[in-house]
Amino acid sequence: MASIPTITFDFYGTLVQWHEGVEAAFREILAHHGQPTADPAPLIHAFHAEGRRLHDTPPWKPYRGVLQESLRLAMSEGGLAMDAADVDGLIARLRHLPAHEDVPEALAALRARGFRLAAISNTDDALIAGSLPALGLPLDAVITAQQARAYKPDPRLFQHAHKALGIGPDEVIHVAANQPLDMAVCKAMGIRAFWVNRRAESVEPEWLPFTEVRDVAEAAELILA
Template sequence: MNKLVPKAITFDIFGTVIDWEGEIQEFFKNLMAKYGITGVDPKTVQQRWEEIQFDYIQEYKPYRKVLYDTMAMTCEEFGFKFTEEDCTAFANSMSTWKAFPDSVEAIKEIRKLTKFVALTNTDNDIIDACLKNAGIEVDDIVTAEMAGCYKPHTDGFDLSRKRLGLTVDEMMHAGFGFKYDVVPGNKLGYRTIWVNRQGIIRPVDDKEDILCGDLKTLAYILKGMAAVDAENE
């Protein structure tokens, strides 16, 4: 009988561990202030950028290029003034984005129970710098650069299993992005965890196995699961 706590959990990073929505909103807020742009709020711009980005990453390109190009595409759509330097600054900003307040301590607790593996839609150097800046240690990292594709494509999931030497039944996958993480995880047969930090309505009919609002809560849930596993030994 498989234990409730898996041998490893692959985690989305940006949006789940790192506050990508908040950091992107802050970038657009500063850009708009720089050029005196009014009439639209940064959250609306960020949400539209995410839609543009999701469509753009269906074909693999290095993520710095994704950031550069989608920044320009978003500004053009909204009619914002911008420069190539603004796009470069956006592309370079990702490695400095901050973690959610609960992430560092929660990850330490989770790693006492199972392996914490980053499965992230970015470049190798970006995730290395971002985790180092945030003071976060993980057990392994699989990037879009390694896999040659972005989630929701599943090659990264497959690569993580191969690196760990585990099966789907021995793992779980966690993420904030329902269409990036829960949908492909379910398709592959993972038990999935939706870290719904923004409290959004489930966008499709797929259903996660565990729902929580942050990693601190997830750590508590996993501790409870570990206690049940211990009783059943």
């Protein structure tokens, strides 16, 4: 595997703490609406489901709009009326997400061995920029849905990334924490893949083959072995 010069990563949830940031944002939103002890899980589920629906429904929509409409629907289902402070609070949380603890050292080890490191993410350029410093080193490329005008699992986002990197699907390893969005594309395009199972989820056999790892550090160890 170490002969493959490029590694691409999903960003949110894989490299940085997406789920933790979203949960914190929704707890703040509930507190803002007088429900500080309410369980945010139903709102978060609705938020993610609506985001996926909007991603998958043509025409392509800017990511900020997807976030806003997903939040509006989630809050409506919870009997709440969204206001500007809710949107601003969510964006503020997602603009500066910390890296998972294992990530900076793992990326540094891969960079030291000569790998090019890139992100492929369902986001926009401005939002992802605020969390990049948390990685501890600059990535060689950051490819977003905004650039490709396509969201995972649309393969056009990966095709755009590979074209920008000057590689083919057989010349890259992809590391990601999402099976339906990332492993699905890897299977369809024949990309060698590592699934980062940070949340103790079950393997979905329809998206195999991939190598399951507990975190990015374990993926780096296997790649460098």
